[in-house]
Amino acid sequence: MTFMHLIELVYVSAKPPLPPGEIFRIQDAALRNNARDDLTGVLLFSRDCFVQCLEGEREQVTRTFATIADDDRHRQVALLHVAAIEERTFGDWSMGLLDGESPAVRAALNEIVPGGLLLPANLDGDAARRVVHRARTLHLTRR
Ligand code: FAD
Numbered sequence: 001m002t003f004m005h006l007i008e009l010v011y012v013s014a015k016p017p018l019p020p021g022e023i024f025r026i027q028d029a030a031l032r033n034n035a036r037d038d039l040t041g042v043l044l045f046s047r048d049c050f051v052q053c054l055e056g057e058r059e060q061v062t063r064t065f066a067t068i069a070d071d072d073r074h075r076q077v078a079l080l081h082v083a084a085i086e087e088r089t090f091g092d093w094s095m096g097l098l099d100g101e102s103p104a105v106r107a108a109l110n111e112i113v114p115g116g117l118l119l120p121a122n123l124d125g126d127a128a129r130r131v132v133h134r135a136r137t138l139h140l141t142r143r
Contacts, residue, residue, distance in 0.1 A: 006088065008041075008055040009065055010081040010128045012120050013074040015050050023097070026073065030095035039064060040090040042135045046100035046118035050074050053132035055088050080125040089136055099141040108138055 023045055034040065039056040052068070054061050069077040090096060098105055106116030112130045113122040123131065 005058045006055065006085050007058040007061055008053055008081070008083055008085050008089070009061050009079070010051070010053045010125070010132055011065065011069070011077055011079045012123045012128055013050045013077040014120055015045060015048055015074050018073060022073065027095055027097045033064070034094040037064060040088050040093055040095075042090055042093060042096040042098060042132055044098045044100045044105070044118060044131065044135055049100070049118040049120055049123075051100075051118055051123065051128055051131055053090065053135075055085065055090060058084075076120065078120065080123065080128045089133060093140075096135070096140045098135050098138060102141070105135075105138055108134055 027043065030043065034054075034056075037056065037060050039054055039060060041053040041055050044051045054064060065079070069079075100106070100109070100116075100118040108116070109118070109131060110116040112127055112134060113119075118131070
């Protein structure tokens with residue numbers, strides 16, 4: 001019998017200015033690869049920041065995180081939280097996408113980060129974990 005070791009991983013990174021549509025190209029690759037690799041999660045972005053949660057089998061999460069961390073479409077990738085989980089939070093999202101600049105998202109995150117503003121400097125492990133779990137209750141920018 002093979003045991004699944006499920007984990008969730010949350011990182012934050014600095015987002016440089018990206019060409020129009022690049023976020024959707026990133027999400028398209030994530031949707032394609034994550035469905036293949038049985039990974040799920042959410043990607044939030046603001047003007048200056050990405051916050052992403054990946055969940056799945058621990059070796060696969062680690063492999064994909066290594067690929068993402070090497071991507072030059074962001075910088076200063078900081079791993080903030082890794083934990084074993086019994087079940088997935090984002091089981092039906094191969095990679096949900098949320099615009100952290102939208103008023104509804106900022107209002108929802110206001111109780112976690114000052115002004116609801118996603119900035120790498122505003123996020124420690126606990127805040128980043130709370131942000132992604134709060135994101136589960138919000139309306140996605142694009143599924
Ligand atoms: P490819 O088919 O090689 O590329 C997919 C598309 O991305 C193509 O349009 C290609 O031109 C473009 N592209 C690839 N790498 C770069 C680059 N370095 N600079 C500019 N354009 C590029 N991948 C996942 O599999 N799962 C994720 O959850 C995930 N999340 C990400 C979150 C962020 C914030 C970022 C920046 C990237 C993420 N990625 C994710 C993408 C990942 O870093 C790799 O680009 C991707 O996994 C490569 O997959 P591929 O070989 O199938 O894509």
